[in-house]
Amino acid sequence: MENCEVCHVDHKERRSSTLFLLIISGALLLLSLLTGKPQISLLAYLLSGVEIFKRTIKSFTELKFFDENSLMSIATLGALFLGEFPEAATVMVLYRLGEFIEHYTIDRSQREMEKLLSESPSYAWRIEHDSIKQVDVDELVAGDVVLVRPGEKVPSDGIVIEGSAQMNVSHLTGEPLPQAVRVGENVYAGSILENGILKVRISKRYRDSSMARVVELVRKAQQRKAKVERFITRFARYYTPAVVIGAIVLIFVLRFAFALSFSESLYRSLILLVISCPCALVLGVPLTYVTALGKASRKGIFLKGAQYLDVIADVENVVFDKTGTLTETKLELVSVQPHKGFSKDEVLFFAAHAGLASNHPLSRALSESFRVDTSLLKDSKEFPGLGVRATVSDRLVHLGNDKFLHEENVEHPKSVCEAKAKVVHVGIDGRYAGTLVFKEKLKDTAREAVKNLTKAGLKVYVMSGDSEGAVKETAQSLDQVQYFAGLRPEDKLTLLEEKIMKNGTTMFVGDGVNDTPALSRSDVGVAMNSLGNDSAVEIADVVLMNAEPIQVWHLFSISKKTRRIVLQNTFFAIATKALFVVLAAMGKATMWQGVFADTGVMILCTLNAFRLFVVRLSPSASKSGMGKRDNF
Numbered sequence: 001m002e003n004c005e006v007c008h009v010d011h012k013e014r015r016s017s018t019l020f021l022l023i024i025s026g027a028l029l030l031l032s033l034l035t036g037k038p039q040i041s042l043l044a045y046l047l048s049g050v051e052i053f054k055r056t057i058k059s060f061t062e063l064k065f066f067d068e069n070s071l072m073s074i075a076t077l078g079a080l081f082l083g084e085f086p087e088a089a090t091v092m093v094l095y096r097l098g099e100f101i102e103h104y105t106i107d108r109s110q111r112e113m114e115k116l117l118s119e120s121p122s123y124a125w126r127i128e129h130d131s132i133k134q135v136d137v138d139e140l141v142a143g144d145v146v147l148v149r150p151g152e153k154v155p156s157d158g159i160v161i162e163g164s165a166q167m168n169v170s171h172l173t174g175e176p177l178p179q180a181v182r183v184g185e186n187v188y189a190g191s192i193l194e195n196g197i198l199k200v201r202i203s204k205r206y207r208d209s210s211m212a213r214v215v216e217l218v219r220k221a222q223q224r225k226a227k228v229e230r231f232i233t234r235f236a237r238y239y240t241p242a243v244v245i246g247a248i249v250l251i252f253v254l255r256f257a258f259a260l261s262f263s264e265s266l267y268r269s270l271i272l273l274v275i276s277c278p279c280a281l282v283l284g285v286p287l288t289y290v291t292a293l294g295k296a297s298r299k300g301i302f303l304k305g306a307q308y309l310d311v312i313a314d315v316e317n318v319v320f321d322k323t324g325t326l327t328e329t330k331l332e333l334v335s336v337q338p339h340k341g342f343s344k345d346e347v348l349f350f351a352a353h354a355g356l357a358s359n360h361p362l363s364r365a366l367s368e369s370f371r372v373d374t375s376l377l378k379d380s381k382e383f384p385g386l387g388v389r390a391t392v393s394d395r396l397v398h399l400g401n402d403k404f405l406h407e408e409n410v411e412h413p414k415s416v417c418e419a420k421a422k423v424v425h426v427g428i429d430g431r432y433a434g435t436l437v438f439k440e441k442l443k444d445t446a447r448e449a450v451k452n453l454t455k456a457g458l459k460v461y462v463m464s465g466d467s468e469g470a471v472k473e474t475a476q477s478l479d480q481v482q483y484f485a486g487l488r489p490e491d492k493l494t495l496l497e498e499k500i501m502k503n504g505t506t507m508f509v510g511d512g513v514n515d516t517p518a519l520s521r522s523d524v525g526v527a528m529n530s531l532g533n534d535s536a537v538e539i540a541d542v543v544l545m546n547a548e549p550i551q552v553w554h555l556f557s558i559s560k561k562t563r564r565i566v567l568q569n570t571f572f573a574i575a576t577k578a579l580f581v582v583l584a585a586m587g588k589a590t591m592w593q594g595v596f597a598d599t600g601v602m603i604l605c606t607l608n609a610f611r612l613f614v615v616r617l618s619p620s621a622s623k624s625g626m627g628k629r630d631n632f
Contacts, residue, residue, distance in 0.1 A: 015100070015104060018051075018096070018100050019100065021047050021048060021096075022048065022093065022096055022097055022100060024044075024047060025044040025045075025047045025048040025089075025092075025093045025096075026044070026093055026097075028040055028041065028043050028044035028047070028089075029041050029044040029086070029089050029090060029093055032044065032085075032086060032089070033086060038083075038085035038086055039085065041085045041086045041088075041089035041090075042080075042085050042089065044089045044092075044093060045076065045080070045085070045088055045089035045092050045093075048089070048092045048093045048096045049072075049073075049076065049092040049096075051096070052069050052072050052073055052092065052095070052096070053073060055069040056069045056070050056072075056073040068240070068277045068278060070240070070244075071240065071243065071244070071273050071274070071276070071277045072091070072092065072095055072274075072277065074244070074270075074273060075091065075270045075271075075273035075274045076088040076091050076092050078266060078267075078269075078270040078273075079091070079267075079270055079591060081266075082263055082266065082267055082270075084267075084591060087590075087591040088591075090591075090595060091274055091591060091594070091595050091599075094595050094599040094600075095277075095595075095598070095599045097599070097603075098598075098599040098600075098602040098603045098606070101603055101606050101607075121137050121153040121154065121155045121156075121189060121190055121206070121211075122136070122137060123135065123136060123137060123155070124136075124137050124139075124140055124146045124155035124156075125146055125147040125148070125149075125152075126139075126140065126144055126145070126146050127145045127146065127147055127199070132147055137155045137156060137189075137206040138205075138206055138207070140155060140156055140202050140205060140206060141202070141205060142202055142203055142204060142205065143201065143202065144201070144202045145161065145199055145200070145201050145202070146158070146199070146200050146202060147197065147198070147199055148165075148193050148197070148198045148199075148200055149193065149197055150165075150193050150194065150195055150196065150197070151192070151193065151194075152192070152193055153189075153190055153191065153192055153193075154167075154187045154188060154189055154190065154191045154192075154193070154198075154200060155189060155202070155206065156189045156202050156203075156204055156205065156206040156209045156211075157186070157187070157188050157189055157202070157203050157204045157208075157209045157211075158186070158187055158200040158201050158202040158203045158204075159184065159185070159186055159187070159200065159201050159203060160181055160182060160183050160184065160185050160186075160187055160198055160199070160200055161183060161199050161200065161201050162183065162198070162199035163182075163183070163196055163197050163198040163199060164180070164181065164182040164183070164196055164198075165180075165181055165193050165194065165195055165196030165197070165198050166178040166179070166180055166181075166193075166194040166195050166196065167179050167180075167181050167187060167191045167192065167193060167194065168191065168192040168193075168194050169188065169190075169191045169192075178194050181198070186203075187200055188209065188211060189206060189209035189211035189212065190211040213538075239276075239278055240278060243272070243273065243276040244273070246272070246276075247269040247270075247272045247273050247276075248269070250265070250268065250269045250272060250585060251265045251266055251269045252265075254268060254269075254585075264587070267591075268584055268585065268587055270591070271584040271589055271590070271591055271593075271594040272581060272584045272585065272594075274591065274594035274595065274597070274598050275577055275580045275581055275584055275589070275594045275597040275598055276577060276581065276598075277598045281569075281570065281573050281574075284569045284573065284602060284605030284606060284608075284609060285566055285569060285570060287605075287606060287609045288562055288565050288566050288569065288608075288609040288612070289306040289309060289562065289566075290306075291609050291610065291612045291613065292306070292309055292558055292559075292561075292562040292612055293306060293309075294613075295558055295612045295613060296554075296555065296558050299546075299551065299554055300544065300545035300546040300551065301542065301543075301544055301545075301551055301554060301555050301558070302542070302543045302545065303541070303542050304540075304541050304542070304543075305541075308524060308541050308542060308559075309558070309559045309562050309563070310559075310563065311505065311523055311524050311541075312507065312524055312542075312555060312556060312559035313556075313559040313560050313562065313563040314505045315458065315504075315505045315506070315507045315523070315524065315556065315559075316457075316458060316459065316503065316504030316505050316506070317458065317459045317460075317461065317500050317501070317503060317504055317505070317506040317507070318453055318458050318459070318460050318461070318506075318507050318509065318552065318556075319460075319461045319462075319463055319496065319500060319506060319507070319508045319509065319518070319522070320460070320461070320462050320463070320509045320510075320549070320552075321462075321463060321464065321508075321509065321510035321511060321514075321515050321518075322462050322463070322464035322466060322470075322471060322474055323360075323362075323440070323464065323466065324511040324528075324547075325509055325510060325511045325528050325549070326442060326443060326446045326462065326474060326478070326549055327440050327441060327442055327443060327446070327474060328440070328441045328442075328443055330364075330365065331362060331365040331422065331438040331439065331440055332365065332438060332439040333365055333366065333436060333437070333438055333439075334437050334438065334439045335436075335437045336348050336434060336435075336436055336437075337434050337435045337436075337437065338433065338434035339412075339413075339431075339432050339433055339434045339435075341431070341433075342428065342433040342434055344434075346428075346433070347426050347428075347433050347434040347436070348366075348370050348436075349370065350392050350393075350395065350397045350426065350428055350433070351366055351370075351397070351399050351424070351426045351436055352366045352370035352372050353372050353373070353376050353377050353390070353392040353393075353397070354377070354380070354388050354389075354390040354392055354397040354398075354399040354426075355388065355399060356372060356374060356377050356380075356390075357377065357380030357381070357382055357388045357390050358382045358388045358399075360382075362422075362424055362438060363388070363399075365438060366436070376392055376393050377390060377391075377392055378390070378391035378392070378394070379391045383400070383404060384465075384488065384489050384514045385465035385487060385488035385489050385491070385514055386400050386401060386403060386404035386407065386465070386488060387399050387400015387401060387404035387405075387424075387425075388400060389408065395428055395429055396428070396429050396430065397426070397427065397428055398410050398425075398426070398427035398428075399424060399425075399426055399427075400424065400425060401424070401425065401465065401466070401467060401486070402425060402467065402486075403486055404425075405425050405427055405432070408427065409430070410425075410427035410430060410431070410432055411432060412425055412427070412432035413432070422437070422438040422439070422440045422466060422467070422470040423435050423436065423437050423438070423467060423470070424436045424438070440470065440474070442474065442477060442478075443547070443548060443549055444548065445548045445549050445550035446478065446549045447477070447478060447479075448549075448550055448553070449548075449549035449550045449551075449552055449553045450478045450479070450480070450481060450549070451479075452553045453552070453553060453556065454480045454481075456556070456560075458556075459482070459503070459504075460478075460480065460481050460482075461481065461482045461483065461484070461500060462474060462475050462478070462481055462482070462483040462484070463483075463484050463487055463492050463495065463518070464483070464484070464485055464486075464487065465485075465486065465487050465488060465514065466485060466486070467485060467486065468485040468486060470485070471483050471484070471485035471486075472485065489514050489515070489516075489517045489518070490517065492515070492517065492518045493517045493518055493521055496508065496518055496521055496522060497521065501522070501523070505523045505524075506522050506523050506524075507522060507523065507524040507525075507526055507552075507556075508521075508522035508524070508525055508526065509526040509528055509544075509549075509552055510525075510526075510527065510528065511527065511528045511547075515527075516539045519539045519540050520539050524541050524542065525539060525540040525541050525542070526540060526541070526542045526543075526544060526552065526555070527539070527540035527542070527543050527544065528544045528547060528549075528551070528552075542555060558612070561611075561612060562612065565608055565609055565611065565612065568608060569605040569608055569609065572601065572604070572605065572608075573601050573605060576597055576601050577597055577598075577601070579597075580593060580594065580596075580597035
């Protein structure tokens with residue numbers, strides 16, 4: 001973190017120094033033009049060009065003879081040779097100004113990333129035998145108890161064992177509102193305590209925490225280039241030497257084929273060099289991706305590489321898991337319906353204890369509805385997408401859906417609530433014991449997200465292991481959504497491969513272990529509500545730290561806008577340069593116009609990329625409780 005701060009200070013000092021030189025150079029150039037003394041502009045040229053000459057010399061010592069710095073040096077020195085001092089100075093000053101704007105924009109984008117990295121906690125107050133000791137976060141191990149006070153960061157993932165407080169997790173989720181936490185709830189590394197005092201039992205070493213994983217994700221994302229970026233890099237290797245050779249050939253063609261003077265032929269060739277500098281492409285296109293990654297991270301959206309922006313821009317199908325993705329993870333137990341021979345208390349007792357073996361939202365809701373004794377749970381096994389088989393107080397318990405009881409040969413009647421409710425069946429010692437009925441609620445932004453996606457022309461699907469009735473009810477409330485119910489993880493995978501992915505690029509959005517096969521197989525896997533979900537973070541291509549579906553729309557919107565800006569910058573740069581190359585060869589373009597074709601285009605491409613940072617309020621932002629959102 002200290003290194004990041006030092007780098008930031010160095011960059012700031014360099015920018016200040018560059019800006020000072022540009023101001024002095026610009027003033028000297030203006031004075032030269034006003035007084036008609038071209039010699040003054042030579043000083044402006046030297047002041048603004050010293051950095052370019054350094055880079056050119058370095059490139060030549062490394063046997064890299066042709067890059068944008070070499071082009072600028074050759075072209076402007078040629079202009080000086082012809083006595084065009086003001087033009088040479090103007091080219092150099094404007095080129096450096098374009099670079100300054102470009103680097104400032106890149107630095108701002110990278111600071112968005114560094115802001116997240118700087119949120120990493122550095123120390124912890126570990127409680128040791130009634131005393132408190134400050135230790136480095138890397139010294140903490142699972143089981144340690146730490147004290148967290150107002151203004152401090154939670155040092156690693158853990159569980160609150162004493163106290164209650166408001167936590168700021170905006171750097172992870174993009175959610176501006178603080179979250180209330182109390183005893184028994186999970187807290188995550190880097191979360192800032194706004195009030196209250198907490199005692200937290202650490203559950204993971206910091207290097208395995210959610211924060212550490214996201215930090216690593218961001219670092220890798222900055223290193224991975226999109227396909228267009230890689231093409232531009234390769235293109236520049238061959239383009240620049242070709243331009244230099246073309247300029248040399250142009251001198252001979254104009255001199256001998258068109259009988260122009262050597263000075264006129266050289267002048268036109270130099271204009272060609274200025275125009276043909278690939279800066280607008282080499283810098284403008286990568287900048288767009290860097291800006292997009294920074295924009296996404298500000299909203300709690302972390303991509304594992306810029307290449308996924310291109311894939312998401314081509315998405316035609318969006319597949320959502322239901323529970324925890326489109327609906328709230330916290331469910332309310334509304335009724336217990338015992339079968340003959342069993343009581344409500346008995347059904348609830350065995351179901352709640354068997355549910356301890358699962359991390360499914362229904363199991364968590366059961367544990368919150370009934371006080372459990374963990375020592376009563378013996379052998380247990382979870383069957384993803386089906387249910388749990390466990391031994392509780394020496395009795396065999398089955399807890400799951402209709403399909404699970406069929407597979408376990410537990411005979412049971414069809415639940416009367418199954419048509420319009422979320423139900424879980426309970427079997428005790430091989431006999432059907434009853435049904436638990438839960439109430440499920442759509443997340444605040446689910447309808448808005450689905451509406452925006454379908455309006456953009458995407459097909460939206462819902463896949464779930466829940467009963468037909470529960471999934472149908474959710475799908476109907478969303479409108480224009482196809483749904484599939486009663487699916488195991490392998491069923492979701494089969495449906496993706498055999499039905500959906502054949503019809504276009506597919507993005508799968510899920511939140512749990514059950515979704516990892518689909519997340520891995522889809523063209524783009526998006527993990528939602530991933531705090532504490534290590535497997536989802538590991539498998540997915542994109543991580544949404546906020547649990548709201550609207551982030552899927554934001555992700556798609558940012559990707560689409562990035563694609564548009566990349567195409568705009570590429571077309572504008574190539575078309576403008578092609579036009580001015582022809583004009584230069586015909587003698588219709590001056591060095592001043594060549595400056596616009598190079599530096600002017602670079603500045604315009606930079607400003608165009610910078611549009612990704614423009615924020616507009618979504619009309620429904622206040623309804624979802626998410627504060628400001630981008631309306632792309």
